[in-house]
Amino acid sequence: MSRPAASYVLPLKWTTDNGIAALADYLGEVAGWAEVLVVDGSPEERFARHAAVLPPGVRHLRPRFTCRNGKVAGVLTGLAEASFERVIIADDDVRYTEAAFRQVVGLLAKADVVRPQNYFLTLPWHARWDTGRALLNRALASDYPGTLGVRRSVLSATGGYDGDVLFENLELIRTVRAAGGKEFRADSVFVGRIPCSAGHFRSQRVRQAYDDFAQPARLLLELALLPGLAALYRRGGWPALAGAAAVVVGLAETGRRRRGGTAVFPPTAALWAPAWVAERSLTVWAALALRLTGGVPYAGSRLAKAGNTMGSLRRRHKAIRVAGRMNEPEGDRLWQEKTA
Structure with missing residues (x-):
């Protein structure tokens, strides 16, 4: 089976190294399916430790952007550095199987942002508690996972997305839609997630x-x-x-x-x-x-801001909408200005 033409972007900012060996093993596996970029905003000694542990097939780099929401800085850096149009963005607790990875990458052939469904790989009490939230979201609409698939040119067309909001995944999805992109809610594509500690959950x-x-x-x-x-x-x-x-x-x-x-x-x-x-x-x-x-x-x-409204984002990106699709040359110019 051929390797998908896709990049995997993982924004990282850790103050401890708990779990880095397991994460490195997982990313070594993903590197067999795709280009892997870890954008690491950790303190210097942690950054050096991560560089030593991560497998050779993983690109390890510093964020190039300054945002109040550090995850967005990592995502924008990864998108700017990615070699491929189809990009999977994932938190450090997300664990794809190759089958799920290929499903999300494949769906990016007909959509500009893909939202799969997370589930917990183990079920301590707080993971069961949070699963109740996910099920209610599924009943009423769709859940918001810790991973998204996105076409790189879409966010190039918008010049990125707001890095000063709290709900960054919703902001990314809304930015794509506001610029004329298509969202696909892949509620039947299940991607595992490792539960956080009970203390972090609280x-x-x-x-x-x-x-x-x-x-x-x-x-x-x-x-x-x-x-x-x-x-x-x-x-x-x-x-x-x-x-x-x-x-x-x-x-x-x-x-x-x-x-x-x-x-x-x-x-x-x-x-x-x-x-x-x-x-x-x-x-x-x-x-x-x-x-x-x-x-x-x-x-x-x-x-203070959780996210921008769809109306404000549509007004912001109206100038680069062409027949409901992104004007990529104009987006490339905005992206180059943002990353210069």
Whole structure:
């Protein structure tokens, strides 16, 4: 089987080396399928350690951009350095199989950005909790994974995407769509993910709720959860709350069964969805408090903006839209200016 003409970009910024050997083994495997670029914003001693451990087939480089969101700086650098038009962007906890990798690369023949479905390779309690969120997303629309496939020329046409927002994957998708690109939601292409530690999971609860400021309709719905649940309890007590939980479980089970999800999500996964809903009913209000006091803490500063609206992005990229597709020569000029 021929090697796909594709690049794999992994933005990295670690303060410890826990897991670097396993990551290096995985990237050595991916290097057999594609060009691999690790854009490493780690401190100098970590960078040197990573350079020594990563396999020879992996390109290891520093970010060339300065963004408040460091992941975007890594992605933009990887896109600028990539040799191929079709690029897979992935977080450091993502683990593709060759089959899934080829599926996403193949879908980039008919779309400009591809959104596969993540699932956890192991299931400690917090991974089960977060799986409940993913199933609800699948039931209502599609989940947001830690990996995307993108055509390099699309983001060349836009001059990149905003690196000063929190919800960077949504920002990338919206930027592609705003410039006339096509999104494909590959809900039946499953890509594994290694769960973070329980401590890291707990530390991300409010920050992930803050992402909803990029999705106003969802934000309003989630802000209504706490008063809605309180009113339900006043009217019907615990039996009413149990009934609401049953509805949430049924909705999550719909997401589990959608597009082949039963192959990777266990039968008990939907039972965790009410726990996530209860959590979000509280953390979304904490996120609102952060918004009113300057934004969410991020890398020693604060990010106020979760993402740009589709309307603002369409206005920004209107000049490079040609018959609903990207004007690539103009995009190349913008890209060269941005990377100079």
